[in-house]
Amino acid sequence: MKKDKITVADIAKKAGVSPATVSRVLRHRELVKSETIQQVENAMSALGCLLEKGTIAAATEQPLIILNVPELDNVFYLKVIDGALVSAKAHGYRLLINDSPLDRSSIYSFINLLKQVHAAGVILLNHVSKEQLDMIHSVVPLVQCSEYNEHADYPYVSIDDYSAATSAAEYIVSCNCNKIAMINGPMSFKYAVKRQEGFLDTLRKKDISVRPDWIVSLPEVNYQMAYSAVCRLLNNEIRPNAFFVISDVFAAAVIRAAKRFDLRIPEDIIVVGFDNLDISIMTCPTITTVNQPSFQLGYSACELLLDSINHPDMFPKSLILDTELIIRESSAKI
């Protein structure tokens, strides 16, 4: 092996410490215990990597974290990524963003990527099957963020989608609405399944019947698609008087569609969104929405991943963060 091919990951493995520790020894040795410095230096000389100027430069590669998103187009992910970036930087890691469905046809190439860049860990924002999680975990530590697989035993940071949807549905019913439609995302996501369950269970408990054609699942979080779907529902004699939608982008589409049909919000139709995106205060009326702690989701996921990287023997504890309903003009005259 040539000297200039030795990476921080190689040294870390040899020394039995984390890549971040190797980085600290190389750049901020004042922060590291003397035994650890000795351990790392021993590993470096065992690998034929001397502490000469050029060699250190070659070795001070930042350890990499890959964050994978299913689709970058959904602005909800931006704040999550922001949180993960802040945590990664604070710990001397670099975070790179990859966009892949992580399905059967793309998983092998993703695994190759992790090996190719010697990734130290992975944050997954997709819903990933157990089989594919096992494959990824055989290469690097992983943390699921926002989406997670209930049938696999890997750590995650997420919200309680069922209870968040229950609160939203109960609130809608309390506004005296009984003709309630739901615009959902793709049912391949945990959030879509759980929010729909919470929504339907609540209406069932309140003896409110739901028309099956008023439960719409769209293939992506897309404004134009949602606008078409809502127009189709409003273009009937019997139309909903409330919408529960799983993104504020969809709620903005409901607002525009209502205007097209000369329906007033909140007088004729109320709408409750999800995520508390910036656009929820840009529309007119502003959007009542379920706030997700997006930044914190990403930040905590990265912190959990760093725990996994630095303490491979400890199983990090998953985390469920709180949501809250924010009442704005789209559901109440305030």
Place this chain on the structure above:
Amino acid sequence: MKKDKITVADIAKKAGVSPATVSRVLRHRELVKSETIQQVENAMSALGCLLEKGTIAAATEQPLIILNVPELDNVFYLKVIDGALVSAKAHGYRLLINDSPLDRSSIYSFINLLKQVHAAGVILLNHVSKEQLDMIHSVVPLVQCSEYNEHADYPYVSIDDYSAATSAAEYIVSCNCNKIAMINGPMSFKYAVKRQEGFLDTLRKKDISVRPDWIVSLPEVNYQMAYSAVCRLLNNEIRPNAFFVISDVFAAAVIRAAKRFDLRIPEDIIVVGFDNLDISIMTCPTITTVNQPSFQLGYSACELLLDSINHPDMFPKSLILDTELIIRESSAKI
């Protein structure tokens, strides 16, 4: 050198072909001329890389492109990234997104990253100094996208910010407005400098004076910051009757601030934004804006980069894409 450390980049260099060609030989040899296959296979055996099953798997790493953004928070970048992703995927490359200012303190770590992951090329959405462009170009081919450095001789895909701002300013004047404010981004970006020049030159030609305190440069594209800045301008006896702003996010902030001061849009104040983001049709009124071909900017930048990678001897031609003014409710009763 151990067999399992040989990358596509190594083989490509040895064979004198592009990494994409090596990928095609390994995975879709039916698409490749027989001489080229021979060339690649010779290179592989010269590197001690035999065509056994495990070896091929190790070698079929996708060549990587790094796309660097100055701040992911600006949704304008999402469509640009989307375009670059589509082009990269179509050519068998993988695109990873990195978030770095690429300033003096971060450039060395960026250069290390490029070496560490054996990047095949780089797309830069930042404004980068000539010195730092030279450093990056000494490692990999690069293309500048949206932002570019006029004093450096590297290829770019962008728009004509001066002329786009000129058209917007001429339109505002044609709406009989003479008290015009501008909310700009950070002057470290080429777009901010050029748009301000176009704006000021137009008003000068029309003999319209501009109050210096009505030209505001904000440190980032942020809704809350813009809202505060606009409220400050509207909270005076003499207030603007038009706003030219360099992002639809800022235009949305003008709309909300106007409401707070009981000012009607477009009757009392008109506003012209930039980018034609999705939010420009979500607000009420909808936003008159300068459309940027965002997807095409990213797509063309990646195509240009692939030209540079595949034909290192040819200097790729830079490209200026068209913008257009889209008139909506925020400037005219339509």
